[in-house]
Amino acid sequence: MSASDHTILLENVTFTYPGTDIGVHDVSLGIRAGELLAVIGPSGCGKSTLLKIIAGFVQPSRGRVIIAGKDAAGIPPRERNIGIVFQSYSLFPHMTVLENVAYPLKLRGRPVAERRANALDILGRVGLKDHIDKLPAQLSGGQQQRVALARALVFDPQALLLDEPLSALDAALRVEMRDEIRRLQRAHHIATMHITHDQEEALSMADRVAVMRDGRLVQVDAPKALYAQPANRAVASFIGHANLWRGRVVDGTSVETPLGILKTAPHGFAAGEPIVVLVRPEKLAIGSAADGVNTLTGKVTRDRFLGSFRRFDFEVGGTKLLGETGNMAEIRSIHILPEAVQLLADHDGKRP
Structure with missing residues (x-):
């Protein structure tokens, strides 16, 4: 894999939590601009750890993380220019929808008028322009998720990381929101990693799916190929x-x-x-x-x-x-x- 072909590139990355062998081991993986890569696997397989490594929350003990062609070693999370949506959404409860979405721009020192204009633009794209003065507690789960997505995209990040963002929603809304995420991801042509425990969600949304087990990549393939040609028993039993x-x-x-x-x-x-x-x-x-x-x-x-x-x-x-x-x-x-x-x-x- 070449760094020039990928927005995010992991080269032989290893990280284990202190005193354990739990983490990720010798992972090499790339995500291209405009590609949505879903990462799935049983609990404790290392998929969320992989996201934390890319985001800069933990540092690998071996290997390299390359973002937009640059080695990310030593670059703090805020300076990696990556949008993140967590499972809990992590919205500020005391801020309005508009203030929540504009906040990343405030951190980056953008002028007030620019912050407002950009926040209104992205809120319009996610269908929340009529809710800009509401607090998160006044929104439904699906609306809160849209706010989190808007906040992650408002500063035009190089990549987007999604950490099980749909798990708190009911079944019908999950289907609606996975289509919404895919629409926005394509519109922004942004390299995206989507962590999920839901294989149907992964197969329906992703361009490629990475299956992890015991901290290692078992197979990375297009959804149809993964289902039709699993690499081994573990993949076959986990997918479908x-x-x-x-x-x-x-x-x-x-x-x-x-x-x-x-x-x-x-x-x-x-x-x-x-x-x-x-x-x-x-x-x-x-x-x-x-x-x-x-x-x-x-x-x-x-x-x-x-x-x-x-x-x-x-x-x-x-x-x-x-x-x-x-x-x-x-x-x-x-x-x-x-x-x-x-x-x-x-x-x-x-x-x-």
Whole structure:
């Protein structure tokens, strides 16, 4: 990765909290201008620590943070010219909406008239121009979040960091606000890192998604590629729903599983190799295959109607499969197309 191609660039960055091995380890990652990168992973995986390193709140023990082509070592947070929106929004309760948004410009010594004009402009873009004299307590959660976004963007930052900004909102408002964030991010063509625990949020918003585990990057990819081609079992189980089994390769087009031998598309794994078998729930087809391949007979043990589709558990000889389908007919058998049977290396490294 080249610093000239990225607004934010991390080179082999390591940081651990004193007396622990918790933190981030040897992380290299770049974010280009106009790109929204979502960072996801289980609690304690290091995603918020990564944000703090970029913001300058903690200093890496090894590696470099480069912002807009310049090494950020020794540059305090205020001088990094990065907008940040926290989970709690951190609005000043005694300040009006206009005063909250204009505050970063005040810190930078901008004239009063310029502060007001710029704050009014960005508040207009987030739809809050009619609320400029209200205090944060007089606003809804969604409105407060818009104020926080406006404040983070008003000084025209080089990059934007979002630390789970939607987690305090109800489900319907989260969907609305993630579209709003994406709209503003694109309009400003700003390099953005979005920290979230919500994989649906990450997949729907991001240009690329970085998955972290135990302080390390496991995979960085476009959302569709991440879902369709996970690097290993950890990514496959974390992204979306998945049927995962340990198995063993029989030959170039079949694999032994707890369900029996399943036919696969041609693959490059060696016969006898231990393998992880992945089948996404939506890939389970109702009924028997015309040629009988990968047809399984069993019983539905749980069936959940979810509007446009149903999610069901299907038991075959003591092994449960999770399925999703828009077909509302009775289910007595299912089949899996060979190309829907994915093979992953049986370790946490990269796929062959």
